[in-house]
Amino acid sequence: MLRDGNHVPILIIAGRVRVNGKIAELGQKADPATDKITVEGKPIAAVETLTYIALNKPRTILSTVEPERCPKPLDATFKLPGL
Secondary structure (H helix, E strand, O other): OOOOOOOOOHHHOOOOOOOOOEEEOOOOOOOOOOOOOEOOEEEEEOOOOOOOOOOOOOOOOOOOOOOOOOOOHHOOOOOOOOO
């Protein structure tokens, strides 16, 4: 619902958006990671955190779409929690 930026000001002016329980105002800044933001009483989705990994692939590791053919690049990395 909030992906279309044209509707957000309309919702704010109508008093349907709240930040930390208070009615939001146009121009007000809010951080979805730390502030509780609701639209029509429903919380907005939390911000997804992404993890990027840079890999200097050794020559012995081949990139292929055939998984059984050779080791995958991620097989050459150390284990990270959640991966």
